[in-house]
Amino acid sequence: MAKKIVTALVGAAVLGLGATAAQADTLSDVKAKGFVQCGVNGSNLAGFGAQDSAGNWSGLDVDLCKAVAAAVFGDATKVKYTPLSAKDRFPALQSGEIDILARNTTWSISRDSQLGFDFRAVNYYDGQGFMVKKELGVKSALELSGASICVQSGTTTELNLADYFRANNMDFKPVVFEAQDEADAAYNAGRCDAYTTDASGLYSIRLKMANPDDHMVLPEIISKEPLGPAVRQNDSKWFDVVSWSHYAMVAAEEFGITQANVEEKKKSDNPDIKRFLGEEADSTIGADLGLPKDWAVQIIKAVGNYGESFERNVGEGSPLKIARGLNALWTKGGLQYAPPIR
Amino acid sequence: MTENISYIRDHFLEAEKPPAANSSAFAWIRNNLFSTWKDAVLTILAVAALVYYVPKAVNWLFISAVWTGADRTACLTVDQGGQLESGWNGACWAYVNDRFVQFMFGSYPRDELWRPLLVAAMFVALLVPLLIPKVPRKGLNALLLLVVFPIVSFFLLIGGFGLRHVETSLWGGLMVTLIISFVGIVVSLPAGILLALGRRSSMPIMKTASIFFIELIRGVPLITVLFMASVLLPLFLTPGNNIDKFLRALIGVSIFASAYMAEVIRGGLQAIPKGQYEAADALGLNYFHKMTFIVLPQAIKLVIPGIVNTFIGMFKDTSLVTIISMYDLLGIVKASFGDSGWITPVTPLTGLIFAGFVFWIFCFGMSRYSAFVERRLDTSHKR
Numbered sequence: 047m048a049k050k051i052v053t054a055l056v057g058a059a060v061l062g063l064g065a066t067a068a069q070a071d072t073l074s075d076v077k078a079k080g081f082v083q084c085g086v087n088g089s090n091l092a093g094f095g096a097q098d099s100a101g102n103w104s105g106l107d108v109d110l111c112k113a114v115a116a117a118v119f120g121d122a123t124k125v126k127y128t129p130l131s132a133k134d135r136f137p138a139l140q141s142g143e144i145d146i147l148a149r150n151t152t153w154s155i156s157r158d159s160q161l162g163f164d165f166r167a168v169n170y171y172d173g174q175g176f177m178v179k180k181e182l183g184v185k186s187a188l189e190l191s192g193a194s195i196c197v198q199s200g201t202t203t204e205l206n207l208a209d210y211f212r213a214n215n216m217d218f219k220p221v222v223f224e225a226q227d228e229a230d231a232a233y234n235a236g237r238c239d240a241y242t243t244d245a246s247g248l249y250s251i252r253l254k255m256a257n258p259d260d261h262m263v264l265p266e267i268i269s270k271e272p273l274g275p276a277v278r279q280n281d282s283k284w285f286d287v288v289s290w291s292h293y294a295m296v297a298a299e300e301f302g303i304t305q306a307n308v309e310e311k312k313k314s315d316n317p318d319i320k321r322f323l324g325e326e327a328d329s330t331i332g333a334d335l336g337l338p339k340d341w342a343v344q345i346i347k348a349v350g351n352y353g354e355s356f357e358r359n360v361g362e363g364s365p366l367k368i369a370r371g372l373n374a375l376w377t378k379g380g381l382q383y384a385p386p387i388r
Numbered sequence: 389m390t391e392n393i394s395y396i397r398d399h400f401l402e403a404e405k406p407p408a409a410n411s412s413a414f415a416w417i418r419n420n421l422f423s424t425w426k427d428a429v430l431t432i433l434a435v436a437a438l439v440y441y442v443p444k445a446v447n448w449l450f451i452s453a454v455w456t457g458a459d460r461t462a463c464l465t466v467d468q469g470g471q472l473e474s475g476w477n478g479a480c481w482a483y484v485n486d487r488f489v490q491f492m493f494g495s496y497p498r499d500e501l502w503r504p505l506l507v508a509a510m511f512v513a514l515l516v517p518l519l520i521p522k523v524p525r526k527g528l529n530a531l532l533l534l535v536v537f538p539i540v541s542f543f544l545l546i547g548g549f550g551l552r553h554v555e556t557s558l559w560g561g562l563m564v565t566l567i568i569s570f571v572g573i574v575v576s577l578p579a580g581i582l583l584a585l586g587r588r589s590s591m592p593i594m595k596t597a598s599i600f601f602i603e604l605i606r607g608v609p610l611i612t613v614l615f616m617a618s619v620l621l622p623l624f625l626t627p628g629n630n631i632d633k634f635l636r637a638l639i640g641v642s643i644f645a646s647a648y649m650a651e652v653i654r655g656g657l658q659a660i661p662k663g664q665y666e667a668a669d670a671l672g673l674n675y676f677h678k679m680t681f682i683v684l685p686q687a688i689k690l691v692i693p694g695i696v697n698t699f700i701g702m703f704k705d706t707s708l709v710t711i712i713s714m715y716d717l718l719g720i721v722k723a724s725f726g727d728s729g730w731i732t733p734v735t736p737l738t739g740l741i742f743a744g745f746v747f748w749i750f751c752f753g754m755s756r757y758s759a760f761v762e763r764r765l766d767t768s769h770k771r
């Protein structure tokens with residue numbers, strides 16, 4: 047019986063192949079089905095995607111999904127979330143199960159080319175860092191020679207760690223764990239001198255510590271981990287919508303437009319702001335993207351500007367209290383930079 | 389005529405009490421706990437361990453535990469940014485309390501929760517009478533539970549007939565665990581019986597097919613099948629033509645349980661003496677009657693522990709569906725560790741203890757019921 051269902055469904059799917067082949071217009075598909083299917087982090091990274099007890103999703107990546115939905119539909123609730131593990135995320139996007147992968151995914155050349163995705167917007171500049179016990183008296187990662195270091199196996203983190211120590215002619219004793227939880231617990235239990243993972247992860251592990259003040263994050267960041275949304279390649283309309291949804295949030299921060307003052311700012315005399323908010327009579331920016339004229343207004347109303355989203359999810363407004371750092375605007379020494387909107 | 393013959397005893401003597409040294413509590417302790425010096429050492433060690441650990445556990449679980457609170461600060465010490473005195477360590481039941489609905493139903497829309505609750509109520513209302521031997525109309529009851537109930541609950545849970553559609557990706561928690569186990573149990577027992585009979589059949593095609601199915605399924609880990617179904621299958625299908633993940637999990641778990649069940653039942657069939665088969669043949673019973681009236685009732689009775697063992701194993705294996713992003717009870721508890729609103733040093737342990745306790749209740753319930761059924765059916769093999 048069970049086998050028959052599978053056979054029937056596989057058969058139906060193969061027949062369906064002819065009908066839907068070679069279509070890559072996710073924007074139209076999304077508009078037709080009425081919601082955005084967004085692949086997010088279901089579990090292990092606080093601040094990027096998590097469900098609260100009422101079942102509402104929140105997080106920096108989740109805000110990007112909401113922004114896209116707000117831009118397309120004018121309604122940030124028209125998102126369906128698929129929590130994905132690190133293993134499942136790429137097949138889920140390739141197979142079309144999700145429309146956007148917003149799961150703290152590092153943009154790398156092989157993922158861009160070999161896996162058949164497109165990355166452009168970066169909604170969090172991350173990098174691998176170290177956490178140590180203060181009692182060690184270590185002030186820099188370069189003093190870690192001979193230390194035992196807790197690390198999760200099978201990640202780029204493990205490889206970066208080995209590269210960094212070899213490049214600096216230092217020894218270390220890796221203490222390798224299969225799962226993030228186990229590595230966290232081992233470091234908490236004092237099994238190693240230092241712990242390494244992406245800096246955003248270091249902030250979230252601090253929250254799980256019995257005595258967070260006994261530990262410190264070292265200043266060195268030993269790898270580049272630009273995290274951003276990915277879509278399937280060869281679908282530039284949808285790619286544009288997703289990328290510009292992020293850039294709209296950044297641009298809003300550059301212009302000083304917030305969730306609270308967006309209605310006021312509509313009346314601004316600044317031509318850049320008027321163009322951005324769709325208040326200029328002959329502006330076709332929204333239409334060219336395949337979106338309503340007030341797409342940017344809808345995004346800002348739904349999730350606020352990038353700074354607001356950052357502070358709410360991972361910054362001072364959240365338990366994580368991550369400093370803006372690389373994620374500050376370019377005008378404030380960070381890397382967040384929106385291309386001109388004109 | 390009453391002769392008083394004094395040398396004949398006219399009443400029995402009361403039985404003497406056994407010597408106090410053999411019957412008092414003290415004697416029981418001496419005989420069972422301190423009968424040799426090795427026993428004495430072990431007893432002292434065990435008691436010392438209990439005295440050391442039990443108060444600690446009780447203290448952690450109940451006395452120091454935090455029962456109410458709105459967010460993580462309720463379960464944090466002053467050093468960690470909360471109000472509790474530093475050095476505090478205890479369970480954070482406030483977090484389980486806050487998340488309870490989610491642990492039970494996942495993301496099922498909160499205004500539609502009456503639907504899974506109604507399904508649960510129907511399940512209990514149909515299952516309990518079926519489990520109590522004295523309640524009449526077992527046939528009707530079984531028909532309702534095994535045929536009508538799944539159909540009704542399917543539409544209740546997923547929607548249709550005017551009810552809002554609730555896709556399976558929103559299901560989660562204990563609800564998913566129970567649905568997968570129920571379907572697995574209901575499918576695997578009959579399918580296992582058929583496969584076991586097929587494997588012992590004299591018809592070559594039946595026999596080969598059954599052996600092939602059983603050995604193939606038993607030879608692959610469930611986690612691999614689920615992973616293949618979730619990662620590889622979609623790549624062969626066109627975008628948008630996906631088989632529902634939940635259906636994939638149900639199919640995977642059901643065929644697995646069936647293969648294992650088949651071998652358990654075959655063990656029972658092989659334990660039935662050849663004479664039983666021959667006697668049934670001699671009575672002129674056909675194959676169907678022989679199996680349903682003579683062989684299977686005896687065979688299944690023999691392997692009740694094995695059957696229940698398979699059920700319990702399957703109940704716990706449902707946790708593996710996390711691999712295809714379906715969140716069963718354990719999965720959803722683990723997923724909640726990422727919520728920055730509730731991250732504290734004690735929440736993961738509290739959540740896992742809660743999940744373990746819920747699993748234990750169900751598994752222990754199944755095992756006690758199977759012991760009851762075994763005693764009830766124990767007609768010929770009593771020791």
